Amino acid sequence: MSSSTPSSSAGGVGSADSAAPRRNSKRPKYSKFTQQELPACKPILTPRWVISAFMLVSIVFVPIGMVSLFASRDVVEIIDRYETACVPDGYKNDKVKKRMKKPIYVYYQLDNFYQNHRRYVKSRSDSQLKENSSWDDVSSCKPEDMSNGQPIVPCGLIAWSLFNDTYSFSLNSKQLAVNKKGISWKSDRDSKFGKDVFPKNFQNGTLKGGATLNSSIP
Template identity: 70%
Template sequence: MSSTTGPTSASADLTAPTTNSKRPKYSRFTQQELPACKPILTPIWVISAFLLVAIVFIPIGIVSLFASRDVVEIIDRYDTDCIPSDAQKDKVSFIQSNRDKTCNRTLLVPKHMKKPIYVYYQLDNFYQNHRRYVKSRSDQQLKDAKHADETTLCKPEDTAHGNPIVPCGLISWSLFNDTYSFSLNNQQLALNKKGISWKSDREHKFGKNVYPHNFQNNTLIGGAVLDTSLPLSEQEDLIVWMRTAALPTFRKLYGKIETDLQEGQSIQVTLQNNYNTYSFSGKKKLVLSTTSWIGGKNDFLGIAYLTVGGLCFGLAVVFGLIYLFKPRRLGDPSYLSWNRNPGGH
């Protein structure tokens, strides 16, 4: 019997349903056949890389460290000394009383300080990063007067006597209220308090049509009282304070002295010791500081660069000595475990 394999068989193959294949379309990208750089980390390359990092990092660390050491700082802790002797045993009662809290301090200039000289207040053991504290504010209210009633996030400082507080929240309520004035040779030193806050905060976070209202009007006063005739965008002490700190020890800019100070000069400081840090064992310090191209006085950046650079240099030396005294040929199969122990023992 003969079978025919003619046109009928061919037409059947054409009409047969084609099966869908899940095979992806071929391309050099999907098959990972594109040109690629596969560097081989030879001992020379590794040693050279460590040396390069050391050559770059060590000079940067030295320059950063010297720049930080050129910054002149005067730090004066006054929270204990500004309490009268008869109130040392109960500092909280004194700070909450109506007694005069004026305190006079004398600061000695250790080195020549070029203007501008930045005046900071430093607080220790103050946790501005506490979750409830950070959330107790209303950004909508701070930005636009139309949202003055939006105080739902500001508890417990949301309303007073049935009216909304502007600005509301624990952050603004606890605004730092110690004040400082400076004099040199019985002449008042001008303190510039303009431009101490971030420009972006003044222009975008605090409205020009938002004025303080019903602020510090509760039974318990937290801190400073705001000027009701100035919009929030011009009250820079508040703007600086409301940029909360990430750590419990922090500094905030109070103002700038636009006069050079010479070595050996004595600055008389008259301050009002109003802020209550005694109830939580906090500390208050007054800081006068110059700046350099790297910023304020901070040795960490220079030490970090020197540490990394020195570590890389040490590793380069160690690897270089190993490569010099115990070299091994690259890709030598005799170092494979099954070649070193062919019997499996």
């Protein structure tokens, strides 16, 4: 009797342990990547190694820098700030004293013009600019949404403040044509701006913010 008692009690304990639910371990699965045991290179920065590295970088990039420097010297750039000068009759003549190779690019730089202001950025209608069927969608274009009771196309402050300065070029008293095509991104022309959207009722108010648009050009 005494020999059978321990065996029955041991069997009871074993069955209780097997029936108890096992606790899930939060220990991550072992891998060399998670345990940061991957092979690594730890170079010793000796003076000879550092000097050799700098010499190699200098041999590669010094010629590139010299070529870029000489190429930039051939670029002719004229910067003219004229808003504070007295320009008679709206014209000002500047002579280019150095020969300029084509193509010649013209850029405007506007200071103190906060075009990232929230009210200015939101004052436009993407659907109106994309499809002609949405020409009257001016819900997000205030305050430049309606004029004389009709929707403005294109509407909004961004279109209303179109920069309206003019310029011309001449060579030996002969006017040079300025090409204004191909200056926009192809992705914008294909997906953001429709080819059948024409200006309507634009800049017809008493206060004009910029230049006018040709109603026959989309």
